[in-house]
Every structure is written in C-alpha cells, then in structure tokens.
Amino acid sequence: MAELKIGKLDSDVLQRIVIDKIRYRRPEVKTRAGIGEDCAVIDYGEYECVVSTDPITADVKNIGRLAIHISCNDVASNGIEPLGITLAVMLPVGTTESDVQTIMTQAGTAAEEAGVEIIGGHTEVTPAVNQPVIVSTAFGRGIAGESASARNMRPGDMILMTKSAGLEGTGIIATERAEELTGVLTPQELRRAQGMIRDVSVVKDGVTAGRIGTSGMHDVTEGGILGAVWEMCHISGLGAEVELEAIHVDPVTEKIAAHYGIDPLRLISSGCMLIVAPPSKAYKIVTEYHKIDVNIKSAIIGKICGAEHGITQIDPQGQESEIAPPRADELYKVINR
DSSP, X not given: OOOOOSSSOOHHHHHHHTGGGOOOOOTTEEEOSOTTOOOEEEEETTEEEEEEEEEEOSOSTTHHHHHHHHHHHHHHTTTOOEEEEEEEEEEOTTOOHHHHHHHHHHHHHHHHHHTOEEEEEEEEEOTTOSSOEEEXXXXXXXXXXXXXXXXXXXXXXXXXXXXXXXXXXXXXXXXXTTTTTTTTSOHHHHHHHHHXXXXXXXXXXXXXXXXXXXXXXXEOOTTHHHHHHHHHHHHHTXXXXXXXXXXXXXXXXXXXXXXXXXXXXXXXXXTOEEEEEOHHHHHHHHHHHHHHOTTOOEEEEEXXXXXXXXXXXXXXXXXXXXXXXXXXXXXXXXXXX
C-alpha cells in the first residue's frame, strides 16, 4: 500500500479507509462523521450537544493557545457557543515543569478569552512523541434544531468570509521561521505576522452569525479557504462560484507565500470563518460585524450554485476553473522542509 503523506488525509482516502469503516449508528446522533463536518451533533431532547475534536501538532510555541481555539472554533461554526473543553496532552521525554506551566498558562488565557471552561483531560510524558501534542475536545449546547449545517445551503445563497486567508499559517510560519524571514519582511511586518496567531478565534464570528441565521458555516483550517468551500459544497451536494479577487489576503501573508512558493488560499486559516447565508441575512451579518468588532472584517466572496455548475473559482482575468478537493496543507511544505 502507498505511504501516506504528512498532514490531513486526502478526502478520498479519509472516506475510504476511515469513515467507511464506521458502521454502527446510534439514533441519537443527528450529525455524524463525514468529509467536511466540523462537529458531531447529539440529540438530548430539548437540547442538542455539539462536539468537536482537533489535534495541535504543527505549532509547538503556541500549542496551549491553539489547542483551545481550534476546537472551540469548530463548535462556533455551528452557531453554538462552546462551554467546556478537555485536553489530552502528550509530552516528550525531557519536558520540564516550566514547559507544562507555559502550555497551561497559554491554555488558561485562551479559555478565558473564548469563554470556555477546561473541564478535564489527561497529561503524560511519553517516548511515543518527539514534541508536544495536544488533542482537545470542545462541547457546546444549543436548543434542538438550532445548530447550523451546510446541508441547509441553497442555490443563490451568498458565501462570506471573515478576516483574511492564511491567517493561522502566517502566524505559525512567522514564528517558526523567523530567522529565514528577516530579509523578506521588515521587523514591523515580522512582528505583525507573528501576532496573527493571537487572532485565530472565530467564536464571536460564529455565534454572531448564528443568531442572525445562516445556511452553514465552516472554520477554515487545513486546506485553506478554497478547501473549506469545497468541503461545504461536498456536504450539501451543491456547486459554488468564488471570486478570487474578493478574497482578502494580508500583504504580509502574500510576501511569505511568495517567498516559500505556497498558495495562501490553500494555507491553514483558523481565525477565518466561511459563512453561507441567504442574501438578506448575509448583508445583516456583515453589518453586525461592523457594529460589534472592527477587527472582524468580512467580505462576500461568491455564491452557491446548483450541483450542475460544479465548484469553481474565477480569477482576476475572468477565467473560470475547478476548485480541487483539499490535499495536504501548504503549511507542511514550509515547516517540514
């Protein structure tokens, strides 16, 4: 059998060797494991429980902060406020008490920012890992039927994004490869790029849009903004048309991407939320973001189409082409060199 590539499994491989092997079904599970699904949703009668699990493996220096925000973001992508989170912390031999204190100080601060309580988990030192690895599981509670789903998308809905493409990836690369970038970015640009790692939460983005009403949301993680569009269309069985020129990419992200020869639209982008909503609600969401937080910049980048249209992108010259399924994230081309 072929050796698997570093990073998130390709969608077809994930479906064939992982998801297709899950056969037993519980009637209480309303949303279960599937390509592009951020969360499971479990029926609790009057309420539903929204659950998401994610690992942090790429950014050791900010691992405590990211472990909180990444899973909380997934719950928020259902329009639900996260309330609790567990952390399974695997540490390499040689880890010191100071190392653990740093990780948990980051996690404690991030949890307070996200309004979520760390309710349990597991911590151990093991020769099974050569750097810290954290797997976090976040939980949220919503009224039954309240959770947003890409299955509600309809042709004519608008596609919005918040903040900028490649946000998290920029922060990670600027932190992990700071010396390499000293001749590419000015000191001010480098500090700003590193600071992007503090903007990876989309809890406010998701909960705000959820109150107004959406046809589904997706926290933009591995695979970047184009991968997130493809995954939402895969869930709904619909097509899309994305205007590449409308996608905001920060100038420092563009500089880093050009230096390493990577695509910022395929770069991990936690902190950026993809939102699909009917036109009337889409404009309300954009207006509300402007009211509540000047840092939540948003833009309409495309529209949902019928399945027959396919999932396409239009470049600045007006040329239309297919959006391919997400593959290994562009980040790994840099940090695993």
